[in-house]
Amino acid sequence: AAIWTRSDAYHNTHLIADPAPGLEAALSESKAEGLPEIAVSAAQGKFLNLLIRTHGWKRVLEVGTLGGYSTIWMANAIPADGKIVTLELSDKHAEVARKNVANAGHAGKVEVIVGPALETLPGLSPDPPFDLAFIDADKESNTEYFVHAKRLVRPGGAIIVDNVGRQGNVADETNTEPRLEGVRRLLRYIKEDKTVDATTIHTVGDKGFDGFLYAIRL
Numbered sequence: 001a002a003i004w005t006r007s008d009a010y011h012n013t014h015l016i017a018d019p020a021p022g023l024e025a026a027l028s029e030s031k032a033e034g035l036p037e038i039a040v041s042a043a044q045g046k047f048l049n050l051l052i053r054t055h056g057w058k059r060v061l062e063v064g065t066l067g068g069y070s071t072i073w074m075a076n077a078i079p080a081d082g083k084i085v086t087l088e089l090s091d092k093h094a095e096v097a098r099k100n101v102a103n104a105g106h107a108g109k110v111e112v113i114v115g116p117a118l119e120t121l122p123g124l125s126p127d128p129p130f131d132l133a134f135i136d137a138d139k140e141s142n143t144e145y146f147v148h149a150k151r152l153v154r155p156g157g158a159i160i161v162d163n164v165g166r167q168g169n170v171a172d173e174t175n176t177e178p179r180l181e182g183v184r185r186l187l188r189y190i191k192e193d194k195t196v197d198a199t200t201i202h203t204v205g206d207k208g209f210d211g212f213l214y215a216i217r218l
């Protein structure tokens with residue numbers, strides 16, 4: 001809605017007036033390359049960045065790279081000896097992301113792994129473990145990604161899942177769209193899972209009405 005976009009933009013003019021180099025370029029390069037405009041918002045990217053800095057996290061797993069916009073926000077928060085492993089299905093998206101990440105000065109910190117995440121996740125080791133997993137890919141496989149994320153983050157580590165609100169449609173069980181069912185299946189899974197604790201923060205802004213699910217591994 002226009003009012004959310006206006007409010008997001010207003011706050012951003014004060015709090016994200018001068019985004020780090022490479023971020024705006026990543027968006028414009030992604031657009032020029034024909035990638036869909038479905039990256040996190042600037043405010044959400046900055047939230048991930050601040051969270052990482054709050055905790056001094058160094059190792060991040062991302063599922064769903066797109067053009068590397070969220071990756072760069074997180075890489076900006078991580079020290080030189082930190083690492084982001086980011087998984088992407090599309091060769092094209094990965095290629096654009098690698099270019100954007102290098103342009104932002106983070107090539108040494110970021111590894112982009114190409115392939116279906118269900119096939120690349122089993123090859124990742126929890127030794128050393130990740131501090132944070134950010135899940136933002138095909139929503140149908142959210143639960144499988146979450147199970148892998150639990151295996152890969154350390155106890156006390158966090159798992160964030162994007163797009164769990166979907167204009168409120170997740171809560172409308174008469175709408176059986178697969179990506180909505182993917183979020184519901186994850187919610188049912190977490191409800192029964194005694195090894196995590198979680199909450200959803202609904203978000204509004206220039207990406208509409210949606211939500212971040214925030215979980216910690218106990």
Ligand code: SAM
Nearest residue numbers: 039040064066069070088089116117136137138
């Ligand atoms: N995190 C990115 C950001 O905020 O800048 C946005 C990611 S976008 C919403 C979702 C990405 O997940 C797309 O680039 C898509 O190609 C990728 N994706 C879709 N299915 C996937 C799969 N099975 N494995 C890995 N990546 C997948």
